[in-house]
Amino acid sequence: MIKELPGDTLPLATPAIFRDILESAYRRELQNLFSKNVLAWLWAKDTSLWPAEDYQAECMESNLGWLDLPGQLGPLLARVVSRATKIEPAGFEDVVFVIMGVSGLAAESVLRLPAAKLGKRTFLLDTIDPDSLRAFDEMLHFDTTLFVFANKSGKPIEAHSLLLYFLERLKMMGIHSPAHHFITLTEENSYLGQLAGEYDFLDSFLDPPGIHGRYSSLALGRPPK
Numbered sequence: 751m752i753k754e755l756p757g758d759t760l761p762l763a764t765p766a767i768f769r770d771i772l773e774s775a776y777r778r779e780l781q782n783l784f785s786k787n788v789l790a791w792l793w794a795k796d797t798s799l800w801p802a803e804d805y806q807a808e809c810m811e812s813n814l815g816w817l818d819l820p821g822q823l824g825p826l827l828a829r830v831v832s833r834a835t836k837i838e839p840a841g842f843e844d845v846v847f848v849i850m851g852v853s854g855l856a857a858e859s860v861l862r863l864p865a866a867k868l869g870k871r872t873f874l875l876d877t878i879d880p881d882s883l884r885a886f887d888e889m890l891h892f893d894t895t896l897f898v899f900a901n902k903s904g905k906p907i908e909a910h911s912l913l914l915y916f917l918e919r920l921k922m923m924g925i926h927s928p929a930h931h932f933i934t935l936t937e938e939n940s941y942l943g944q945l946a947g948e949y950d951f952l953d954s955f956l957d958p959p960g961i962h963g964r965y966s967s968l969a970l971g972r973p974p975k
Contacts, residue, residue, distance in 0.1 A: 793817060815959045822958035833933070833953055834868060842896040842931075843870045846916075849900050850876055850908045857900065869896070878908045883915075892923055892931075900935040902957065904942020913945065 783789075791799055795817060797810040837845065845868040849857045858874050875886065897916050901909050913932070920928030932951040936942040938959070946954040 812959075819958055826955065826958060830955060833955075837868055837896060840896075841894055843894040844873065844890055845869045845871070845896050845898065846873045846875055846890070847898045847900060848875045848909060848912050850906050875912070878911060887919070892920055893925055896931055896933065896952075898933045898935065899942060901942055902937045902940065904934070904936050904940045904945065909942070910945075917949070 788799065792814075795811060795814040797807055797814070800810065802810055847857060847861065861872060861874060873886075877883070897913075899909060899913055904910070917928055917932070920931055925931070929949040930952045932946070932949070934942050934946040934951055934954045935957075936946075936954070937957040943954060943956065945951075
C-alpha cells in the first residue's frame with residue numbers, strides 16, 4: 751500500500767563534515783595503534799584485537815590464516831607453473847577450464863593475459879545449457895584435451911555433472927587412462943578433491959588454508975563456493 755505523505759513533513763537534516771576534526775581523530779587513533787604495537791599483535795594472530803564472544807574465537811583464528819599465505823603461495827604457484835610447462839609435451843592441445851559461478855569472470859580475465867596461453871586452444875566453460883554443450887562437444891578433440899575443474903568445494907551439481915559427462919565421453923571413445931585428462935583446483939578435504947583421488951586424476955592443486963571463497967578467484971583464477 752502507498753500512502754501520500756502530508757505536505758508539512760519535517761525537512762531532512764543536512765550532514766556536515768568537518769575535515770579538521772576527522773583528521774585529528776584519525777591521527778590520534780593511528781598514533782594509538784603505533785604506541786601499542788598493534789601490528790605485532792596482528793602478526794601473532796592475537797584475537798584480543800577485536801571484541802568478541804568466546805564462541806567466536808575459533809572463527810576469528812581461522813580468519814587470520816591469510817597472514818600465512820605469502821609463505822604458502824610460492825610453492826603452490828611453482829607447482830602450477832611446472833605442471834603448465836608439461837601440458838603440451840604431454841600431447842594436450844586443448845585446455846578446458848570448467849568454472850561455475852559469477853567469479854568465473856576473474857578466471858576469464860586471467861586467461862586473457864598473454865602469458866596464460868596453454869596448448870593450442872584454451873576454453874572457459876561455465877554453462878550446462880544442452881545446446882551449448884552439444885556444440886562445444888563437437889569442437890573438442892577429446893584425445894588431446896585436458897580438463898581443469900576449479901571450485902573450492904566441488905559440491906555444485908553443475909560442475910559434478912560436467913565432470914562425469916566428460917569422463918564418460920572419454921571412456922566411450924576408448925581413450926586410455928581417461929582420468930589422466932583431468933586436473934582439479936580446490937580446497938583440502940573438498941568433495942572435488944575426493945573425486946580427484948578416487949578417479950586418480952592427473953593432478954590436484956589445493957588452496958592453502960586461509961583463502962576464503964570471496965578471494966579464491968584471485969589465486970589461480972578460482973571461483974568461490
